Amino acid sequence: MGERGASATAIVTARAAELAAQVDAAFDRLLAVPDDARRRLYEAMRHAAIGGGKRLRPLLVQAASDLFHIDREAALRVGLAIECIHVYSLIHDDLPAMDDDDMRRGKPTVHKAFDEATAILAGDCLHDLAFQILSDEGTHPDPFVRIELVRALALASGPAGMAGGQMMDLEAEKTRFDLATVTRLQNLKTGALIEVCVEAAAIMARLPAEARVPLHGYARDIGLAFQIADDLLDVEGDPALAGKALGKDAAAGKETFVSLLGVERARAQAAMLVDQAKAHLHGHGAEADLLRAIADYIVERDR
Amino acid sequence: MGERGASATAIVTARAAELAAQVDAAFDRLLAVPDDARRRLYEAMRHAAIGGGKRLRPLLVQAASDLFHIDREAALRVGLAIECIHVYSLIHDDLPAMDDDDMRRGKPTVHKAFDEATAILAGDCLHDLAFQILSDEGTHPDPFVRIELVRALALASGPAGMAGGQMMDLEAEKTRFDLATVTRLQNLKTGALIEVCVEAAAIMARLPAEARVPLHGYARDIGLAFQIADDLLDVEGDPALAGKALGKDAAAGKETFVSLLGVERARAQAAMLVDQAKAHLHGHGAEADLLRAIADYIVERDR
Known part of the structure; x- marks a missing residue:
């Protein structure tokens, strides 16, 4: 890990640790267990x-949100909503009928710790919770901002976004995809939800469409870099650190950035995308340092 | 079937047939099949x-919406969004891990006609589509109305509504529920989504909270009457007409309104609820005739 990476990791992990505690505390409040037959859910x-x-x-x-001095509480709640979608997708993707994974984040997956029916419903409920959070006036006082956030997230998570990418991923076990198709798959499967994170800040800032272009460029680039790093980890990573099974794509015969480009070219491509992502931020000063550090961190992380 | 029932069925089926064609045409437009690996989805x-x-x-x-002279196109789009949630819930409920049903609406269920992974994703995508439709400015010009519709639907479909009721239903196979618990289960599982149909009209009409009370009373009553009728059909109905397997609750050892009350008392309870539902509409004239006819129809239907 180079000096750039080390400092990016330090910047990111400090803020991420603070945020992770806030996210956990918010989920703890939102998901208070009722004293009835829904307890298990x-x-x-x-x-x-x-x-x-x-x-x-x-x-x-x-x-x-740092770029536009957006209220941190609003940004936290929007981040929570997007995390709800991410977590719901992990629960459903881990199901036996999908990727059939037993471990996630170092713990048994939901269908292992509970059962399949409960896992399906828990995913469905987190899916709803995302839209409950975004539509709550406590998230943002302006109904126009709230409805734009809902719209962006519903598009990013649905068939033209994350879920569409997951369908392509299932088909990837049956067909040999080329680099363009793998890129499109990943732009949908992981890119759309990463892009909506920066789009959400643009919506809260009520930024005009043309001013959003560099932010989208940044998100698209780090989204792909993230996926290439993930493909590299799947080949080279340590399952104990990753907290989940690795090497599954190769076993399933799926084409990935690494299978198509090789390890060295994949690594170079990820580095190029990180540079390109940061170039999109040239109009910003120190207020974009966290975004820059995240771009570096994404390819330096070991899990 | 009495004369009241016969005329209710006639009124409802005429309007329902017209609407069903509009719903199908709208889904056909919304779900145009893309020429890529998402085709199967x-x-x-x-x-x-x-x-x-x-x-x-x-x-x-x-x-x-007839009560408040709401634009029929807006009412259609809102109805479509709620139907998306209903259809997604049927796809997931029919999965082998849940109710394990092979037939639905006279056709193979989605996991039978396709496969489990595709069924999970198709349900997830219809779930998103509901919120895409509601957040589209083509549905209603006022962002405040759109966000209120999103909020009402996200609450009705989530853990405090439909999905929470489905979880209780899964637990009903393990525990013997009493009448109060079965009533609560059904208020969540089917009642919440029925209630949001009339609540949506109240939101579009920007009705003050106190003016919504009779509408909610109507919806709660027909929701329970609908479920009692469903339980009666499960015992007495014809699977060919119903287009799905029947007799499953008794086989699973689940308490229902019929198992707890007996056929005769259940039927009387449903009739009482229908009368009570219509009494909530006493402040309205002919513009509420369709709502009245639906209340009658719900207990007269044979499937």
Whole structure:
């Protein structure tokens, strides 16, 4: 890890640790367990949502919100909503019918710790919770901002975004995808939700469309860099650090950035994307330092 | 079927047939199949969403909107959004890990016609589509109305509504519920989504809270009457007409209104609820006739 990476990691991990505690505390409040037959459902949601993960998406919302001096509480709640979608997608993706994973974030997956039916419902409920949070007037006083946030997230998580990418990923086991198709798959599967993190800040700042272009460029670039880093970790990483099974793409015969480009070219491509992502921020000063550090961190992380 | 029932069925089926064609046409437009690896996902969504069902929820939105002269196109789009949630819940409830049903609306369920992974994703995508529709400015010009619609639907479909009721339903196989608990279960599982149909009309009409009370009373009463009728059908109905397996609750050892009350008392309770539902509409004239006819129809239907 170079000096640039070391300092990026330090900057990111300090802010991320503070934020992770806030995210956990917020989920703890939102998911208070009721004293009725829904107890198991809430316990499953808590199992998945509390205490784990890098909280990269809430951190990105915070970092992009820094650019426009957006209220940190509003940014936290929007980050929580996006994290709800991320966590719901992990629960459903881990199901036996999908990726069939037993471990996630170093813990048993929800269907292992509970059962499949509870996992399906817990995912569905976190999916709703995202929109409950965004539509709450406590998140942002302006209904126009709230409805734009809902719209952006519903588009990013649905068939033209994350879930569409997951469908392509299932098909990738049956067909050999080329680099352009793998890129499109990943732009949908992970890119759309990463992009909506910075778009959310732009919505809260009521930024005109043309002023959003560099932010979208930044998000698209770090989204792909993130996925390439993930593909590299899947080949080279330590399952104990990652907290989940690795090497699954190769076993499933799926094409990835690493299988198509090789390790060295994939690593170079990720580094190029990080530089390009930071270049999109040239119009900003120190207020964009966290976004820059996140871009570096994404390819330096070891899990 | 009495004369009241016969005329209610005639009134409801005429309007429902017209509406069903509009719902199908709208889903056909919204779910145009893309020429890429997401084809199977869209085909699964179309399989579940197009051509089937009574479209009771869109019809209720129309009927409640009649009271306030709300634009029919807006009412149709809101009805579509609620139907998306209903259809997604059917796809997930039919999964092997949940109710394990092979037939729905006279067709193979989505996981039978496609596969489990596709069914999970198709449900997830219809879940998002609901919020995409509500947040679209084509649905209603006022962002405050749109965000209130999102909020009402996200609350009705989540852990404090439909999905919470589904969780209670899963627990009902393990515990013997009493009448109060079965009533609460059904108020959540089917009642919440029925209630949001009339609440949506109240939101579009920007009705003050106190003016919404009778509408909520109507919805709660027909929601329970609908469920009692469903429980009666589960015992007495014809699977060919119903288009799905029947007799499953008794086989699973679940308490229902019929198991707890017996057939005769259950039927009397449903009739009482229908009368009570219509009494909530006493302040309205002919503009509430469709709502009245729906209340009668709900207990007269044979599927």
